[in-house]
Amino acid sequence: MRRAEQVTFGGSDLDRSAAERRDSDGLAAALAGGAGVIALWQGKPLVAGDPAEGPCRLVRLPAGHPVLSAATEAPIFLGRIEGAAVFAQDISGWVPPEPVDEAQIAAFLDPTVQRHPAAPDGSAFRELRGIMTRLDARDAELAATARALWNWHRSHGYCAKCGAPSEVAEAGWQRLCPACGAHHFPRTDPVVIMLVTRGDRVLLGRSPGWPDGMFSLLAGFVEPGETIEAAVRREVFEETAVRVGQVDYLAGQPWPFPASLMIGCHGAALSDEITVDPNELEAARWVTRAELLTVFAGKHPEIRPARRGAIAHFLLEHWLADRLD
Incomplete structure (x- = not known):
């Protein structure tokens, strides 16, 4: 798929410079020399800008900035952008001045915003899911990498x-x-996510607990000893009893919620009848291309589209436009 790397978190010009990770003296010198540090609070990056109004960008702080004073571990080296070193540092020990709603922090999409009194004007800690389409490719890759590493260290x-x-x-x-x-x-967990089609129809499903009306592509973890193609066929059959034949790779997406690699595939369905496994899905249905157009237009009476920025939205959008080449 020629447009594969256009997916959110699909990559940029980040030089991960793995050899430098062992050079503690060199990295200390880079920090002392003014390298940028991305602050994370509960996995939420500090960003400038309001996603409701326009683009956002990651805030890069100098080492020793007051915002970073709550950190308990050294910064993580993310890599270099145009030669400049970039780090991330967790400050989850900081207690915001306003009350924190733990239920919203743990929600599917955390809508809360936290503002540090020492942070630059106009900046705030925001949930990455809510701003991922407002970041450029470079900041999106940095944010995804930082959040995935934060999740790993935390657990x-x-x-x-x-x-x-x-x-x-x-x-x-x-x-x-x-x-x-x-x-x-x-750790990165491989997950297959499937654009399963039969003629001009695509198979969509919804998991329990998703926002009302939200449907997306079927997905599931690859099991030990299993190929990607076998995982696609198994997951689709387990969840819906639909059998899949030909499977082709389309695109991949790092998904740091908490630490997955989404492997986007196209599967050709060999059967029509759906039998939903209630332990896996709340509902599943075939949706025609014409019907999906109304979903993307926000006019469908029952279905809301997959979240913009997710690979499911990306694949469905390109299927609608007949651009899966």
Whole structure:
């Protein structure tokens, strides 16, 4: 698919400069020399701009900025942009001056905004899902990388081999166990997401707990010992009893919610009848191309489209425009 890297989080000119991760002296010098640091609070990046009004951009702070004073770990080295080093640092220990609604923070899409009194004017911590289409490709890749690493460190503080507390290493790209010497690396979970079609119809489903009316493409984790093609066929059959034949890769999308790689595929359905597994889906249905046009126009009485910025929206949009080449 020639347009594959146009998907949100699809990549930019970030040089991940992996060899530098072991150069602690060089990275310290880069920080002291004014390298930019992206602040994260509960996984939400500090950004300038209001997504309701226009584009947003990641705020880059100098090391030692007052906003970063609540950090308990060293900055993570994300890479270099046009030669300039970029880091991310977690300040989740900071307590916002306004009350925090924990239920909204944990919601499917956190609508809350937190403003640090020491942050630059016009900046705030915002949920990445809500701003991902308002960031340029460079900031989107940096934000996705930073959030995915934050999620990993938050959930992997103990050695999986012996259970002892592990320590951050390699500028945030490893955790080492001082007790048994085990090395642990950031985890990315492969997920297949399927544009399953039969003639001029596409198969859509909705999971329990999604916003009212929201339908999307079927998706599921790849299991150990399984190919991508087999995962597509298995997941679709398990969730809907629809059988799939030919499977082709279309596009991939890093999805840091919490740490997935979405593998977008096109599957040709061999059967029509749907039997929903209630443990997996709340509903599933075939939708014609003409009907999907009304969904994207916001005029369908029952269906809301997949979220803009998600690979499901990207694939459906390109299927509608007959641009899956």
